[in-house]
Amino acid sequence: MYKFNNGDRYLVTGASSGIGRQVCMHLLQAGAEVVALGRNELSLQSLTDSALRPEQFAYHLVDFSQSTNQLGDIITELAKRYGKFSGAVLAAGTHNLSPLKTLNIDHFRKTLEINLLSNIAIVQGLCRKNHNIGQGASIVVISSIAARRSDKGALEYSASKAALETAMRCIASEVASKGVRINCIAPGFVQTPMLEKMPVYSPDFLKKLEQDHPLGLGTVKNISQPVMFLLSADSSWITGTTMIVDGGYSLA
Numbered sequence: 137m138y139k140f141n142n143g144d145r146y147l148v149t150g151a152s153s154g155i156g157r158q159v160c161m162h163l164l165q166a167g168a169e170v171v172a173l174g175r176n177e178l179s180l181q182s183l184t185d186s187a188l189r190p191e192q193f194a195y196h197l198v199d200f201s202q203s204t205n206q207l208g209d210i211i212t213e214l215a216k217r218y219g220k221f222s223g224a225v226l227a228a229g230t231h232n233l234s235p236l237k238t239l240n241i242d243h244f245r246k247t248l249e250i251n252l253l254s255n256i257a258i259v260q261g262l263c264r265k266n267h268n269i270g271q272g273a274s275i276v277v278i279s280s281i282a283a284r285r286s287d288k289g290a291l292e293y294s295a296s297k298a299a300l301e302t303a304m305r306c307i308a309s310e311v312a313s314k315g316v317r318i319n320c321i322a323p324g325f326v327q328t329p330m331l332e333k334m335p336v337y338s339p340d341f342l343k344k345l346e347q348d349h350p351l352g353l354g355t356v357k358n359i360s361q362p363v364m365f366l367l368s369a370d371s372s373w374i375t376g377t378t379m380i381v382d383g384g385y386s387l388a
């Protein structure tokens with residue numbers, strides 16, 4: 137169990153659901169402060185119950201498809217209000233299956249806005265000259281195993297995640313001298329609302345996924361554990377990398 141101190145403050149996006157929500161609960165249980173971003177207020181509000189002390193948790197409603205240009209300023213405002221961040225976990229993301237034949241470029245642009253550009257804008261905001269993030273900070277970005285696969289119909293999602301990993305590696309080399317680390321985690325399939333919303337979701341699809349993951353289908357805890365490692369000082373010599381956490385999915 138990782139332990140964080142009062143004043144260890146983390147920004148978490150996608151905090152209202154799935155992996156981001158589990159990361160918030162894990163951080164709160166470990167004593168860290170969390171400033172959560174998401175769209176679903178009811179779900180964000182219910183995270184308050186996981187806080188050990190009331191000042192440990194705050195949330196803000198932001199829709200990344202509407203506000204990419206403002207995200208840097210939003211981060212500065214949050215850092216002014218709550219204090220510098222010790223790091224961030226960027227878990228917000230959207231998934232869409234669309235073969236080339238029916239690909240809609242405007243929709244693709246929206247996916248890039250959420251999965252790629254918003255994350256870059258947030259990291260830019262965190263790393264601004266006025267130090268919204270502290271020395272020794274760690275940023276963990278949730279990519280996907282899809283970044284290195286070529287599944288039919290997945291081009292929108294896969295391309296957005298591959299670009300995300302490349303962008304984060306470039307940024308990692310720029311900010312290392314400021315003592316800021318940035319790493320990605322690329323999960324295999326994890327049981328979350330994102331998976332359940334896939335049009336192909338069915339008992340047979342689930343069974344096939346179980347078979348394709350030698351260690352079984354992922355749980356949100358399977359992802360939040362390595363997130364905690366990458367946030368902690370135990371990973372202080374790791375930056376610019378992607379950790380594949382996929383239960384052996386990519387062995388096949």
Ligand SMILES: NC(=O)c1ccc[n+]([C@@H]2O[C@H](COP(=O)([O-])OP(=O)(O)OC[C@H]3O[C@@H](n4cnc5c(N)ncnc54)[C@H](OP(=O)(O)O)[C@@H]3O)[C@@H](O)[C@H]2O)c1
Nearest residue numbers: 150152153154155175176199200228229280325326328330
């Ligand atoms: N589940 C998997 O199998 C899997 C595998 C590999 C990678 N991933 C990645 O893991 C991350 C978390 O996904 P998940 O599985 O936990 O899915 P999820 O339960 O659907 O959660 C997605 C989160 O992203 C937020 N989000 C989506 N669009 C947004 C927007 N326009 N503005 C602000 N927030 C937005 C959602 O907010 P609201 O709830 O407020 O809508 C939600 O909190 C994603 O980046 C995903 O690509 C998931």
